Amino acid sequence: MSEVKIYSDTAQLAQGAANEIKRIAQSAVSQSQRFTIALSGGSTPKTLYGLLAEETWRAQIPWQQTHVFWGDERHVSPSHLDSNFRMANEALLSKLGLPPGNIHRITGELADPASAAHEYEQELKNFFNLSANQAPRFDLILLGIGADGHTASLFPGTAGLREREHLCVANWVEQLSTWRITLTLPVLNNAANVMFLVTGADKAHIVHSIVEGEERELYPAQLVQPTSGNLLWLLDSTAASR
Numbered sequence: 001m002s003e004v005k006i007y008s009d010t011a012q013l014a015q016g017a018a019n020e021i022k023r024i025a026q027s028a029v030s031q032s033q034r035f036t037i038a039l040s041g042g043s044t045p046k047t048l049y050g051l052l053a054e055e056t057w058r059a060q061i062p063w064q065q066t067h068v069f070w071g072d073e074r075h076v077s078p079s080h081l082d083s084n085f086r087m088a089n090e091a092l093l094s095k096l097g098l099p100p101g102n103i104h105r106i107t108g109e110l111a112d113p114a115s116a117a118h119e120y121e122q123e124l125k126n127f128f129n130l131s132a133n134q135a136p137r138f139d140l141i142l143l144g145i146g147a148d149g150h151t152a153s154l155f156p157g158t159a160g161l162r163e164r165e166h167l168c169v170a171n172w173v174e175q176l177s178t179w180r181i182t183l184t185l186p187v188l189n190n191a192a193n194v195m196f197l198v199t200g201a202d203k204a205h206i207v208h209s210i211v212e213g214e215e216r217e218l219y220p221a222q223l224v225q226p227t228s229g230n231l232l233w234l235l236d237s238t239a240a241s242r
Contacts, residue, residue, distance in 0.1 A: 192230070
């Protein structure tokens with residue numbers, strides 16, 4: 001099922017996203033005694049994380065039963081300014097008092113990005129107790145979209161888009177001349193809930209193409225189609241302008 005919700009600005013979108021997270025988290029904990037979420041990097045999620053760190057929201061979400069993962073990571077140390085882990089940790093996680101075992105970060109600081117991807121794949125297999133050829137089923141995966149239509153670190157024209165066997169790969173991004181470690185489409189499309197957070201007028205044409213169903217498979221984000229889960233688009237008014 002796909003749904004689109006439009007908000008007046010980034011602050012209102014963050015409020016809407018926080019409510020969705022609360023609903024999904026409470027439902028997951030009531031059913032399985034835990035909530036699994038994969039976080040996204042970027043400026044819009046940072047606003048959301050800051051909101052979730054506020055005292056009123058901390059009390060509404062079952063954080064002690066929450067296990068936090070990441071959809072992708074840069075090939076940097078966790079203290080680097082570009083680190084997705086650092087952003088989420090500073091904005092949110094450091095304020096929650098989560099048990100250390102509930103935070104499952106990608107070790108982007110490893111010299112070999114393929115080793116970091118393999119290590120994270122093993123982490124997923126062990127945590128979710130997966131058999132061969134199984135993908136984990138996250139309760140919620142947060143995603144954004146770049147101006148080129150990439151999502152997580154699945155960029156246009158990169159090998160990671162074609163990956164169907166591995167859960168996590170090191171993806172060389174030629175246009176940025178860098179490695180990224182990213183979850184793959186089989187993982188994204190096996191989630192119970194995928195939530196795109198999109199703001200800004202520079203995303204309006206991409207949102208139009210994807211949501212209106214035009215030019216199929218032009219953008220990597222179009223390939224995110226949960227097979228038996230919910231797909232939710234949260235847009236601000238500028239991203240939804242078309």
